[in-house]
Amino acid sequence: xRRQVLxxxxxxxxxxxxxxxxxxxxxxxxxxxxxxxxxAAAQNTAGDTMVIEEPPPPAPPEQPSAAPAxxxxxxxxxxxxxxPAPVQEKPAEAPRVPAPTLEPLAExxxxxxxxxxxxxxxxxxxKRIKNADALDLKPSDRHAFEDARGFLAQSLRxxxxxxxxxxxxxxxxxxxxxxxxxxxR
Numbered sequence: 001x002r003r004q005v006l007x008x009x010x011x012x013x014x015x016x017x018x019x020x021x022x023x024x025x026x027x028x029x030x031x032x033x034x035x036x037x038x039x040a041a042a043q044n045t046a047g048d049t050m051v052i053e054e055p056p057p058p059a060p061p062e063q064p065s066a067a068p069a070x071x072x073x074x075x076x077x078x079x080x081x082x083x084p085a086p087v088q089e090k091p092a093e094a095p096r097v098p099a100p101t102l103e104p105l106a107e108x109x110x111x112x113x114x115x116x117x118x119x120x121x122x123x124x125x126x127k128r129i130k131n132a133d134a135l136d137l138k139p140s141d142r143h144a145f146e147d148a149r150g151f152l153a154q155s156l157r158x159x160x161x162x163x164x165x166x167x168x169x170x171x172x173x174x175x176x177x178x179x180x181x182x183x184x185r
Contacts, residue, residue, distance in 0.1 A: 114164040118155070121171040125152050128178050141184045148177035 031054050129149055137145055155170035 111164055114168055115159070118159055118164055118168045118171055121168070121175065122152065122155055122159070125171060125174050125178065132178065132181060137181065138184065141181045144177045144181050144184075148174040148181070151177065 125148075129145075129152065132145060151170045151174035155167045155174065158164075158167035158170060
């Protein structure tokens with residue numbers, strides 16, 4: 001019975017008082033330093049902080065050498081021919097063609113409308129230039145006439161390049177110059 005009382009009292013003292021040495025210990029996790037040094041390890045153990053270091057990363061596995069250290073004896077046999085490796089040919093690459101640009105339906109219809117308008121304007125300008133070429137013009141009118149002919153040629157090239165808006169602007173310039181030539185007569 002005495003023994004039971006003594007165990008109970010000791011358990012009560014430990015429970016109430018606790019263990020002073022373990023109550024102040026803190027755990028701190030830090031990454032492993034690049035080169036481990038004994039001096040740093042000695043400093044980390046001093047004090048109330050316990051330091052747990054991360055293990056260093058594993059070393060890369062060694063690659064086996066191509067030739068064994070003790071080669072096995074070679075038996076005298078007839079040499080075998082290896083089958084030739086199949087030739088792998090690269091498939092011929094097709095030339096890269098740029099993908100057509102996608103545009104909204106309304107924009108495409110607008111471009112077709114502008115294009116047909118430009119073609120009509122260019123046709124009318126070509127007729128006017130043909131008729132005015134036969135006339136005897138003053139030097140200032142002749143200069144404007146040649147400029148109009150140049151603008152019509154640029155307009156035709158712009159339409160061939162697919163730039164209908166630029167072609168229209170150039171055709172309008174040519175038309176205005178021909179109007180000025182007609183007024184000067």
